[in-house]
Amino acid sequence: MLFSELILAIMKAVNRQRTISSPYHLIKGKKSGQTIQDIGYFSLYPYFGVLPKLDKKAYDQAVQRLFAEGCLLDNDQVVDLSPKAMDLDIAASPLNGWKYRGNENLFFSRLSLIVQTFSHISQQEKTFDPIVINEEVQSWVKKYLKQIDFRDLAVAQAFKKELFTTLTDSGISETHKMIVTERLTGLALSGLTWQQIADSKNLLLLDVQLMWVEALHSWMGVIEQSKPPLLFGLMEGIIQQSSLTETAQRTKKLFDKGFSLEQIASLRQLKTSTIEDHFVELAMNDPFFNYTAFVNPALFEAIIAESRSRKTKRLREIKEHLPEASYFQIRLALAIREEQR
Known part of the structure; x- marks a missing residue:
């Protein structure tokens, strides 16, 4: 894309x-x-x-x-x-932004440093300047490499095989694969800059960066599904465990304990409108969300009918024809999943 x-x-x-x-x-x-x-x-x-x-x-x-x-x-x-x-x-x-939330960058940082390490160790080069300077990533990679016995050449070969096999299985184009691999650094071989890749492929810079994200999302999906022994370890902490943002999760925990919207806003010292945003997010992501605490079924149906008949999700337009509904109630009703309506 x-x-x-x-x-x-x-x-x-x-x-x-x-x-x-x-x-x-x-x-x-x-x-x-x-x-x-x-x-x-x-x-x-x-x-x-x-x-x-x-x-x-x-x-x-x-x-x-x-x-x-x-x-x-x-x-x-x-x-x-x-x-x-x-x-x-x-x-x-193959983009899957809501699932990975930018964590493809963490995955690739780990991968880059591991590939660089294997490249040097396999040629008996024990010292090098790490391509990734982030200390948390360096610490994670050191721990990972010790676990897999990285000095064993057979391990390096197995890692390389998993890398190419899963990339092939991802079904992405050759251009996508090249963009990913050309960003990697090895012994006496520096990864290319975004601009260098863009120029070599006659693409815009943003095209290359977007295709890189596409490639990683597709690739990580294959790794997640097939669970290759070595590469799967790189997925630690990559996949979002909840479809909700962290702040919405905190609101949900309080709501599940019986606190009202207003009480949650007071407890969290946030604006009521912010907590309303969280409930809209809950309605959007939780298939078991019970909207009746905020909007009665008759008004809910009226909002949905108005949205469908006018083929719009513009709040002001719906509000003009349903003045009895608050903007929050309209937003909430529109966020409810189709199968719950």
Whole structure:
């Protein structure tokens, strides 16, 4: 997937219902109530936080290119796609941002240092400057290497075999594989910079970085499923154990103990609106969430019916026709999973 295709995939989902900057916040992984709820409203889980260091200027330039290509229409208020953009067939992507939440970077840091170590040890080079300077990663890798008896050449060969086998099984393109492997450093061989890879493949810098994330997400999925003895160890702490953000988890624990929304806000010394955000996140992710504590079934059905009949998830538009519903109740109802309705 190219970066422009990523933007369009998100824009197609939110067309005429969100601002032009909403994809930017989603791609960066902003944990605001609006962004979190949009993930559920529009099923945008794969794209969350896939480029956390995305520069706003670079994003704006990509958007301007979409205008120039006739994919976007002038609209100061919301995303407005042209028929050309709506007809574009964007291929499925292996991105899994909500699941990994940026931890592909940790996985690759571990991998990079392990590969560098094997490369040097196999050639009897015992000292080298580590490619990863993060002390926590260095400490983790040292512990891991001791556990697998890394000085045994047979172990190094087994690790290499697992690496190439799982990469092949991931089904990603050769370009994706090259982007991953060209970032690795070994004895007398330095990993390439993003710009060097982009230039060699005639791609934009953001295209290369996004394809790198795609490759890692697909690869980690294969490792998680097949559990190869050596590589699977690198997945420690990588997979999110809860679909909720940490702050929403704390709110859930208090709610499960019987505290009300207002009491939780007081206990946690947070705004009521922030705790409301947490409940919307709970509704979005918990298939057993009981919404009746906040909105009665009749009003819930009315909100869903209004959203469907008008084909919108814009809160203000629904509120205009259901003034008896609060914005929180509308947000909550829209966040409830389809199978619970």
